[in-house]
Amino acid sequence: MAATIxxxxxxxxxxxxxxxxxVDKIVSAFVRLIVTGILPVHAFWTLVRLVVGFGLGAxxxxxxxxxxxxxxxxxxxxxPIVSVGNPIPGLAYAPLFVIWFGLGDLPxxxxxxxxxxxxxxxxxxxxxxxxxxxxxxxARSMGAGERQLFRKVVLPGALPYxxxxxxxxxxxxxxxxxxxxxLTSVRLGLGWLIFGAREFLxxxxxxxxxxVIGLVGLGLEKLVFERLERFTVVRWGMMTx
Numbered sequence: 001m002a003a004t005i006x007x008x009x010x011x012x013x014x015x016x017x018x019x020x021x022x023v024d025k026i027v028s029a030f031v032r033l034i035v036t037g038i039l040p041v042h043a044f045w046t047l048v049r050l051v052v053g054f055g056l057g058a059x060x061x062x063x064x065x066x067x068x069x070x071x072x073x074x075x076x077x078x079x080p081i082v083s084v085g086n087p088i089p090g091l092a093y094a095p096l097f098v099i100w101f102g103l104g105d106l107p108x109x110x111x112x113x114x115x116x117x118x119x120x121x122x123x124x125x126x127x128x129x130x131x132x133x134x135x136x137x138x139a140r141s142m143g144a145g146e147r148q149l150f151r152k153v154v155l156p157g158a159l160p161y162x163x164x165x166x167x168x169x170x171x172x173x174x175x176x177x178x179x180x181x182x183l184t185s186v187r188l189g190l191g192w193l194i195f196g197a198r199e200f201l202x203x204x205x206x207x208x209x210x211x212v213i214g215l216v217g218l219g220l221e222k223l224v225f226e227r228l229e230r231f232t233v234v235r236w237g238m239m240t241x
Contacts, residue, residue, distance in 0.1 A: 021204040029204035030211065043212055045188040046177065049105060053112030054173045058166055059122025060113065065165070068121070069128025070154070076182070082121050088178035090115030094183055108180045115176045116169035123165025127158030159232055167225060174217060 003023045010022035017025070033039035066083065067074040093111060101107040131154055141151045181191025190209050197205035 002170040011187025018201055019203055021207065024208045025204045029084060029202075030208040033205065033208055039208065039212060042188050042190050042193045042209070043216070045186070046181065046190040047216065049109050049112065049181075049186075049189065050173060050177055052176065053109040054116050054170055056109070056113035057116030057169060057173065058120055061117035061165065061169060062124050062162065064117070064121040065126075065162075066128060066154075066158075067112070068125040069158070070150075075125075078121075082118060082125075086118040086122055090172060091179050094176075094180055098184060103184050103186075105186060106186075108177065108184050108186060111180055112173045112177045116173040119168035119172060120162075123161045123168065127161025127165075128154060130161060131157035144168070157230075163225060163229060167221075170220065171217075174213065178213060
């Protein structure tokens with residue numbers, strides 16, 4: 001249905017075909033870029049930056065969120081910083097990261113991790129605070145130590161919130177990464193592919209790159225997050241499938 005509407009607008013809309021290509025031209029560009037190997041190479045390097053940057057951000061966010069949730073001292077110290085940093089768009093930090101770390105992959109990866117860590121930290125902290133005190137008291141009354149308490153009670157109880165934070169962090173990481181690839185002079189990446197296509201008005205190539213971004217996001221949701229939920233919180237009865 002959406003493809004039909006798009007094609008109809010491409011035929012009868014106000015834009016010329018060069019600026020608003022039809023679905024057939026987008027699909028043709030998509031196939032051509034795959035066959036020539038251009039799209040897989042750009043997508044691969046974007047995914048490498050995403051995995052490394054988001055991995056760093058997720059680890060930092062979970063650690064900060066857990067610390068804030070379990071320690072009053074850490075909460076008083078870190079929560080104001082996280083609350084101030086979370087609403088700021090990740091791209092606002094891009095000039096600073098370029099000044100500090102130069103151009104290329106390093107600032108892109110670090111900025112992705114930095115931007116993704118805030119929603120992960122906030123949701124992890126919320127999840128830890130949402131764990132019922134009676135569960136903790138019951139575990140302690142049965143002789144659970146701090147390590148067992150964290151592994152058997154706190155982490156499972158906070159996991160639905162943590163997964164939400166990871167989803168939000170990944171979405172922010174995607175947005176920041178594609179934009180920062182246009183700014184930090186990386187040689188390969190979907191952001192750079194889209195930005196380069198703009199110079200020559202290759203809107204079909206731009207839209208093919210955008211389609212890949214959406215498909216990768218859908219794949220991560222279906223293959224990673226849904227499976228993780230199914231084998232954890234859904235199986236434990238904490239969420240419905």
